[in-house]
Amino acid sequence: MCSPSKRREMDVMKLMMSDFNVQVENDNIQEFCVNFKGPKDSPYEGGVWKVHVELPEAYPYRSPSIGFVNRIFHPNVDEMAGSVCLDVINQTWSPMFDLINVFEVFLPQLLLYPNPTDPLNGEAAALLMREPEQYNKKVRDYVQRYALPENIDNVKTGGNDDSSSDGDGFSDEDSQNSLMDSDEDDDDGMVQNMDA
Numbered sequence: 001m002c003s004p005s006k007r008r009e010m011d012v013m014k015l016m017m018s019d020f021n022v023q024v025e026n027d028n029i030q031e032f033c034v035n036f037k038g039p040k041d042s043p044y045e046g047g048v049w050k051v052h053v054e055l056p057e058a059y060p061y062r063s064p065s066i067g068f069v070n071r072i073f074h075p076n077v078d079e080m081a082g083s084v085c086l087d088v089i090n091q092t093w094s095p096m097f098d099l100i101n102v103f104e105v106f107l108p109q110l111l112l113y114p115n116p117t118d119p120l121n122g123e124a125a126a127l128l129m130r131e132p133e134q135y136n137k138k139v140r141d142y143v144q145r146y147a148l149p150e151n152i153d154n155v156k157t158g159g160n161d162d163s164s165s166d167g168d169g170f171s172d173e174d175s176q177n178s179l180m181d182s183d184e185d186d187d188d189g190m191v192q193n194m195d196a
Helices: 004-016 099-112 122-130 132-146 149-154 172-195
Strands: 021-025 028-037 048-054 065-068
Touching: 004 021, 004 028, 004 099, 028 099, 048 099, 048 149, 122 132
Parallel strands: none
Antiparallel strands: 021 028, 028 048, 048 065
């Protein structure tokens, strides 16, 4: 059995040698970002998210901390903070798992099979349960706004000094324009519903 530090190094190297784009922060293998692609045949397909990973000193005996950096619309992901509600990471983690499992199995499964009964994003959970087609439409809209592959390099991780950014890698103006576009869509929907 190898020490936690050796296992940490091996798992990070294994992830770096896989098909995932891994960016280590400050030459510290305990904190890095991974570009994660939305699963095929899902409303997340075509999107790329920067996922921030922190490995505790006791990894693999304690689970990694993961969070989406750019925004994603999902019942089990806090839209603004990016934190993830996933039992296998938060409660049932085992040293048998590694980082490849997180990105090849756990996160794709989370996106393919959301759990609206245990939400971090109540709006997404309610929409998924009441109007699944509208939920899928909003997911695809978020992919277009926040997760296009050509924009992934512009997404900034938290803790930066760029005061014009709201944490999702976009300027306040971009976010405001997105909100205004969203409000216009909502207004159109309300007018249509009232006419029906």
